[in-house]
Amino acid sequence: MEFVVGTAMGLQSLIMIARWINPDAYEGHSGYDFALTYEPVLAAADGVVIRAGWWDWYHRSRGYGLFIEIDYQNGYSTFWDEQGRWVGPSAPVFEASHIVDDVPPSLSDPFFRKGHTLDNRLVACPPDPCPYWYSVTGQGYGGDMLWTYGNDEVRDYWALWIPPHPGIYEVQVFVPSEHPNMRQPGGLATGWFPPWTTCRLFP
């Protein structure tokens, strides 16, 4: 048992050191690559398209290219990407990856060494520049809170944040105090925001 634990710790440390040295290193993924050319792709089951579009509107060969995410309403979703990339003899048309198992929320912080806090940068929303996100002064962290509307199951009111440099980061989001966070007797929330506000981390 001690050998197993020690080996696991050693491997985890090596992986973290490798990522720290070269954050851009490709570590593979848990999905499957299909070399298909202009062939129809069927969904795995009946579901709802919850997100679709270009990963980077202005650079369509970058990142995941043209992607679509289907939610099967059973805790699973599939993320199909690179459907719009240039296709060559050795390049797949798309890849199916990230079969996501939604996990219960966890608010426990892992035990690790923290460094300095870096600036957060709100980069883009579709379509740029964030027409569905509004600012309000005097609320939230630093008094410059952003908010948007909930929009059914169509998650098109999203926003993208990126770190200043490639690397390994703990990502934290700030929940403002103006959030009602509770339901009064009778189901009334106490303020502006819904009692079920959630945020998703992609991919």
Place this chain on the structure above:
Amino acid sequence: MIIDQQGVYNRWISLGIHPFGRYPAWVGIWLDDATTENPADESHCWNSQGQSVWCQIGVDAVRFLPVSPLFLPLILRSP
């Protein structure tokens, strides 16, 4: 990953540790709502006057905390 903000306010919550790099690694995080409310049904949310209103999402700020490779693995926290 879905983070339920109910019962949490005026504090930072962690979304975990993730590597961010250039393509094909992660380039950033995407935040949106997951309320799954029906746009034709405003009954999810009320304002302070008790009136039915559109639900609004207050995802405020995001920060990235660099992590040193020299950290104690989570396995040490297991009982």
